[in-house]
Each structure stands twice: as C-alpha cells, then as structure tokens.
Amino acid sequence: MTPDAEGAVHDPELMAAVADLGDALRGLVDASVRTTVPPAELREVAAAVRAARGRLAARTRPATQLPVLDDLLAFRRVYNPVTGVGSALAPPIRFREDADGVVAETSFGLAYEGPPGFLHGGMSGLVVDQALGVAAIRAGLWGMTARLELDYRRPVPLETPVVLRAAVAENAGRKVVVTGTVALAATPGTPLVEARGVFVLPREELRATYFAEITDASGRHAPPSRPTDATAPAGGAA
Incomplete structure (x- = not known):
C-alpha cells in the first residue's frame, strides 16, 4: 500500500x-x-x-x-x-493550490463540443462547479452546491490550453461563497467564463438522510465530512 x-x-x-x-x-x-x-x-x-x-x-x-x-x-x-x-x-483536470485558491490547466477535445469548435456550455458549468468545490475543500471546508451562477463572456475554444481558477470569497459557517474563472492560458487575465457558487453544508439530520446508505468498499458507513465537522474521524483532512 x-x-x-x-x-x-x-x-x-x-x-x-x-x-x-x-x-x-x-x-x-x-x-x-x-x-x-x-x-x-x-x-x-x-x-x-x-x-x-x-x-x-x-x-x-x-x-x-x-x-x-x-x-x-x-x-x-x-x-x-x-x-x-x-x-x-x-x-481529467488536476487542481493544485496557489496563493489565492486552486488552479488547473487543461484543454477540451471534440467529445465536449457544443457550438462547432467550442466547449458545450453545460460542460463549462460542470468543470467550474468542480473547481469551486475543490477550492472549498482545499480551504478545509465542505458543502453541497446550493447556487451556481455563470457569466459566459466568450465561448471556450476546443483543443486550446485554458486555465481554471477558483478561490473562497466568503466563509459564513455552513455557507461558503466561492468564485472562479475559465480563461485562455495565453491570456489568463481575460475570463471567458466567470462563476460564483454558494456551497452549503447540510444540517446533520439531512446529511444522515442523504448519505444513510453510503459505505466504503469494506461496507463501513462512510458519509462525506470535513475537518470542522464533528463526524469526521480524528486527524482527518479534507
């Protein structure tokens, strides 16, 4: 191992x-x-x-x-x-921490095409939601997407290097606000997509309901958690 x-x-x-x-x-x-x-x-x-x-x-x-x-x-x-x-x-996209939050570089192939030659808008939403969630996790937080807002400034071209960035903008207990962008790697200061997400940690009773049947490979109950969550194992890290 x-x-x-x-x-x-x-x-x-x-x-x-x-x-x-x-x-x-x-x-x-x-x-x-x-x-x-x-x-x-x-x-x-x-x-x-x-x-x-x-x-x-x-x-x-x-x-x-x-x-x-x-x-x-x-x-x-x-x-x-x-x-x-x-x-x-x-x-797949591999995120890493930077000074402000998380960042990743990638490009999208024809399997993700929406308008001819450009990324499907729904795929933009998928990867941005993931980026925002990763930023929250890396900040030691966790929650489920409660609201996701996207501004599509320009289409994202296929087979072209892009950079994704995300960072926590606000932490208010169970609610976390995260912002992010998708931009061309050649011009990272000019966003093609801008996003703002609100992530909320469900109340304990709701988590118990949502994840009641989730187990690890050994059959042990394994609901998602975060370091500040009292249900997390001692010494755990998100």
Whole structure:
C-alpha cells in the first residue's frame, strides 16, 4: 500500500490499472467522435466494446458503495467526471493550490463540443462547479452546491490550453461563497467564463438522510465530512 500526495493510502497496482483503463477509455471516446471509418468497421468495434464491457461487468459494486480507491477525506474520487483518473468522461483536470485558491490547466477535445469548435456550455458549468468545490475543500471546508451562477463572456475554444481558477470569497459557517474563472492560458487575465457558487453544508439530520446508505468498499458507513465537522474521524483532512 502506498500513500498519495494527500497522505491517503491506496493500492498502487490497482491505481495504475484504473488510470490505465481510464486513459484507454478516454482515447476510445475521442476516437469515436472523430472517426470516419465505414459502417462495417463501426459494427466490429461496437461488438469488441460490448465484449470488453461484459468482462468488466463480471464484478461490480452498487451505487451506494464507494470504490476501494476513493478517500472522501482526502477528496480522492477516482471516477469523478471532472478529475477522476478512471473516468471515461473526465478530461481529467488536476487542481493544485496557489496563493489565492486552486488552479488547473487543461484543454477540451471534440467529445465536449457544443457550438462547432467550442466547449458545450453545460460542460463549462460542470468543470467550474468542480473547481469551486475543490477550492472549498482545499480551504478545509465542505458543502453541497446550493447556487451556481455563470457569466459566459466568450465561448471556450476546443483543443486550446485554458486555465481554471477558483478561490473562497466568503466563509459564513455552513455557507461558503466561492468564485472562479475559465480563461485562455495565453491570456489568463481575460475570463471567458466567470462563476460564483454558494456551497452549503447540510444540517446533520439531512446529511444522515442523504448519505444513510453510503459505505466504503469494506461496507463501513462512510458519509462525506470535513475537518470542522464533528463526524469526521480524528486527524482527518479534507
């Protein structure tokens, strides 16, 4: 077992295999939206993909059980649709802390296209919501999105380096206000998308209801929490 950058222990062989499969699936998705091969080839590939799906489906987990590699206190979610290394949907985006909050660089391929040549507006909302949430977590806070406001200043071009930034603007107990931007890496001072999110930590009784059935891979009850939450294990870190 090996600790990651957050100090959370994981099986390095399993992590490498999950990341390898995720990378292969993202490559498949990208190729599937670019290909111009004839119908017969498409059908052969579809059959091969279904066969692969059958192998993966031989052993599965219920939706209420966290993957064995996940660690909620370390904010490690391997199948997160924005940051998960094992997700076929995620770019994936890797955030890091900076002086103001968090920052990440990425680019978006054709699988995320909305208007021709540009990022789908819903995808902008997805990645920005994630960025704001990561900024809150990195500040030692946690909450669920209660409000998300986006101003689309200009379209986000595909296959072009962009930079995402987010920082906590206000911390009022259970409510946290976070702001963020998406900009071209070449002109980071000119936002293409501006966002403001309100994250609220649900009351204890609501959390008990929302996450009553969530367990870790061993079957132990494992609801999300934060360092300032009395339900967090001693010494835990978000």
